Amino acid sequence: MKTTKTIIAWMEDKPGVLARVASMIRRRNYNVVSLAVAPTETPAISRMTAVLECDASQEKLVGLQLRKLVNVTNVVTDLTPDKAIFRELALIKVNADASKRSEVIHLAEVFRGQVVDVGPQTLTIEATGTQDKIDSLIELLKPFGVREVARTGPVAMLRGTANGRGISGNGRKAEQ
Amino acid sequence: MKLTGAQIVCEALVREGVDVVFGYPGGAVIKLYDTLIDYPIHHVLVRHEQAAAHAADGYARATGKVGVCIATSGPGATNLVTGIATAYMDSSPIVAITGQVPTNLLGRDAFQEVDITGITMPITKHSYLVTDVRELPHIMKEAFYIARSGRPGPVLIDIPKDVQAAETEFDYPDEIELPGYEPPLEGDPQLIQRMADMINAAERPLILAGHGVILSEAEEELLALAERGNFPVATTLLGISAIPETHRLALGMVGMHGWKHANQAIQRCDLLIVLGARFSDRVTGKISTFAPDAKIIHVDIDPAEIGKNVEPDLAVVGDVKRVLRALIPLVQPRLCVEWITDLLRSKQQYQDPQAFQPKNGRLTSPMVIREIWRATGGQAIMVSDVGQNQMWEAQYYFHDRRRGLITSGGLGTMGFAVPAAMGVQAAYPDATVWATVGDGGFQMTIQELATIVQEKYPIKIAILNNGYLGMVRQWQQFFFERRYAFTPISSPDYLKLAEAYGIPAKRVSDPADLRSSVEEAMRIPGPVVLEFLVEREDNVYPMVPAGASISEMIERHMVEEGA
Numbered sequence: 169m170k171t172t173k174t175i176i177a178w179m180e181d182k183p184g185v186l187a188r189v190a191s192m193i194r195r196r197n198y199n200v201v202s203l204a205v206a207p208t209e210t211p212a213i214s215r216m217t218a219v220l221e222c223d224a225s226q227e228k229l230v231g232l233q234l235r236k237l238v239n240v241t242n243v244v245t246d247l248t249p250d251k252a253i254f255r256e257l258a259l260i261k262v263n264a265d266a267s268k269r270s271e272v273i274h275l276a277e278v279f280r281g282q283v284v285d286v287g288p289q290t291l292t293i294e295a296t297g298t299q300d301k302i303d304s305l306i307e308l309l310k311p312f313g314v315r316e317v318a319r320t321g322p323v324a325m326l327r328g329t330a331n332g333r334g335i336s337g338n339g340r341k342a343e344q
Numbered sequence: 345m346k347l348t349g350a351q352i353v354c355e356a357l358v359r360e361g362v363d364v365v366f367g368y369p370g371g372a373v374i375k376l377y378d379t380l381i382d383y384p385i386h387h388v389l390v391r392h393e394q395a396a397a398h399a400a401d402g403y404a405r406a407t408g409k410v411g412v413c414i415a416t417s418g419p420g421a422t423n424l425v426t427g428i429a430t431a432y433m434d435s436s437p438i439v440a441i442t443g444q445v446p447t448n449l450l451g452r453d454a455f456q457e458v459d460i461t462g463i464t465m466p467i468t469k470h471s472y473l474v475t476d477v478r479e480l481p482h483i484m485k486e487a488f489y490i491a492r493s494g495r496p497g498p499v500l501i502d503i504p505k506d507v508q509a510a511e512t513e514f515d516y517p518d519e520i521e522l523p524g525y526e527p528p529l530e531g532d533p534q535l536i537q538r539m540a541d542m543i544n545a546a547e548r549p550l551i552l553a554g555h556g557v558i559l560s561e562a563e564e565e566l567l568a569l570a571e572r573g574n575f576p577v578a579t580t581l582l583g584i585s586a587i588p589e590t591h592r593l594a595l596g597m598v599g600m601h602g603w604k605h606a607n608q609a610i611q612r613c614d615l616l617i618v619l620g621a622r623f624s625d626r627v628t629g630k631i632s633t634f635a636p637d638a639k640i641i642h643v644d645i646d647p648a649e650i651g652k653n654v655e656p657d658l659a660v661v662g663d664v665k666r667v668l669r670a671l672i673p674l675v676q677p678r679l680c681v682e683w684i685t686d687l688l689r690s691k692q693q694y695q696d697p698q699a700f701q702p703k704n705g706r707l708t709s710p711m712v713i714r715e716i717w718r719a720t721g722g723q724a725i726m727v728s729d730v731g732q733n734q735m736w737e738a739q740y741y742f743h744d745r746r747r748g749l750i751t752s753g754g755l756g757t758m759g760f761a762v763p764a765a766m767g768v769q770a771a772y773p774d775a776t777v778w779a780t781v782g783d784g785g786f787q788m789t790i791q792e793l794a795t796i797v798q799e800k801y802p803i804k805i806a807i808l809n810n811g812y813l814g815m816v817r818q819w820q821q822f823f824f825e826r827r828y829a830f831t832p833i834s835s836p837d838y839l840k841l842a843e844a845y846g847i848p849a850k851r852v853s854d855p856a857d858l859r860s861s862v863e864e865a866m867r868i869p870g871p872v873v874l875e876f877l878v879e880r881e882d883n884v885y886p887m888v889p890a891g892a893s894i895s896e897m898i899e900r901h902m903v904e905e906g907a
Binding site: 179180183184187188191192195225228229232233235236237238239240241242 | 461462465466469470473475490522523524525646647648650651652
């Protein structure tokens with residue numbers, strides 16, 4: 169399996185900014201595993217968590233290239249579980265008629281998942297957690313028949329008071 | 345005061361100090377042109393939009409100011425693309441203004457609609473699609489600032505027709521608000537001290553100067569540093585003219601067609617000081633064998649260049665000029681006698697004019713270039729095209745004038761020279777400007793002869809006609825068993841063609857006529873076309889095969905018997 173790296177970038181909420189980010193990543197020959205983009209606590213600034221297939225030195229370069237985009241205001245790379253928390257949300261629709269329902273619900277509870285939709289033939293489970301946790305849940309649900317999975321891709325946040333002042337405009341790593 | 349979008353564009357151009365723009369009218373910029381004609385800005389009508397972008401690029405490279413080109417929507421805009429990419433690869437500051445279909449038709453595949461901001465996204469430093477006229481003043485201000493600051497580059501502004509016509513209160517901003525954009529200028533003093541320590545400790549230091557030295561106007565500082573420690577200075581192709589090439593310490597160009605002594609200097613030095621260069625594959629050859637004995641210091645304004653191709657031992661991010669100013673007092677004056685004496689001896693040997701004298705009495709391109717150099721005293725602004733002609737120009741003309749070589753390095757755009765020379769001449773009407781082109785590249789933008797005549801640009805065009813797409817033919821000779829697949833190329837009768845445009849022209853095939861022809865061209869006040877029928881299957885030497893170590897050069901004597 170290829171190694172992946174998670175990068176956080178803050179960007180001005182302007183038309184075309186996401187296209188610029190995606191265009192740069194594609195042009196520099198990186199593969200995107202997931203992208204999660206949404207507004208932040210700061211008006212007009214969006215936050216992106218990107219998971220890319222790359223090694224550590226490539227991660228540094230892609231971070232610098234990202235930072236170079238005029239509308240990108242900040243980038244944090246080098247995220248590890250000891251420095252940051254990672255969470256992903258998944259909706260998993262599983263085959264579960266009346267005979268299997270309680271078994272599936274029990275599994276979901278073990279993973280602190282919630283049942284958010286019940287149909288005659290299916291259950292839909294909402295689960296949050298690290299990528300690994302979601303992967304395991306899906307794996308365990310497979311024998312019942314997983315019909316559909318929608319995952320957000322992880323979002324990440326630095327632990328403690330670190331505020332994510334990552335790569336400054338002059339390319340130096342600022343205090344985290 | 346209420347102004348239209350078109351007026352705001354023109355007001356901004358005037359405030360940014362633009363006195364000449366290169367462009368081509370069309371349906372989606374008709375309003376802008378209707379306004380432009382009333383402003384004190386000279387408009388150069390090119391014959392193809394690609395030439396407008398190259399001319400703006402040439403203007404920018406020659407002056408350091410932002411060059412401006414204008415094109416209409418759709419095909420007008422796409423015709424700029426090669427020129428924008430050329431400027432992007434070589435960090436040249438241009439602002440490209442394109443018309444766009446009216447905002448209510450955006451996305452509906454309207455007549456002459458094309459997503460030019462999307463198309464140019466990977467080849468612009470930044471771009472704008474202006475959907476509200478109220479945004480136009482600060483967009484114009486930002487565009488010029490972004491184009492010229494930090495590592496320069498092209499910025500595109502796409503302006504729909506209705507935005508050009510819409511009115512708003514005009515107030516040109518003094519300040520710029522770009523929270524994510526802060527070009528690093530000052531180098532870290534601690535790192536500069538370490539840089540000085542490394543330089544002072546080195547036995548065989550070598551400077552490799554790139555385009556960044558010229559872009560930051562650090563020529564004086566480079567010279568001061570070189571002379572302080574008696575450090576030899578090699579350059580990349582785009583670094584040519586960062587140091588006067590006849591200077592004692594100047595080694596000339598490195599890389600695939602660099603001088604043997606310059607490449608050897610890289611392989612032998614124990615400290616390589618790289619200033620404003622990006623370790624292009626054409627410079628490094630096989631990276632694992634590049635500068636094997638050297639510690640590498642990389643100074644660049646673009647943090648993303650550090651470690652992109654070569655991991656340096658020390659990186660200083662900042663403007664080359666400012667870094668050098670801080671560095672120079674920390675560098676110990678010395679002579680580096682052994683190192684430099686040896687290098688200068690081999691420089692003399694390899695740059696010996698006898699090395700390119702023909703054995704058969706026929707005219708060669710190096711002879712032509714060397715004669716233009718002699719006739720212009722190394723002070724012309726040379727604009728070269730791409731291919732063999734470009735490499736010969738770079739090798740045999742010694743550029744002593746600042747910004748004395750304008751050439752497409754990174755993208756290698758054939759057809760660049762003639763339109764870029766127009767931009768150069770527009771900037772400096774009295775300067776001696778030569779465009780050196782091959783018969784292939786010349787035919788790519790040959791239509792611009794009409795622009796040259798209309799603008800009365802006294803550009804001297806030297807066509808090195810060998811009847812081949814010579815660089816590809818050379819590769820075919822070396823690596824494809826002389827199968828000259830589609831590289832023989834015919835030419836029109838350039839004398840008749842020039843005559844049709846009203847340009848004096850002369851054909852030269854005898855070396856004995858070389859000097860008088862060049863001198864005659866210099867005496868003619870207007871444009872001149874000189875066609876040189878040169879040795880057809882001549883090669884550029886030395887040559888480092890793509891992907892090989894720069895120690896492995898193919899030299900003339902290895903290929904040609906008795907040479």
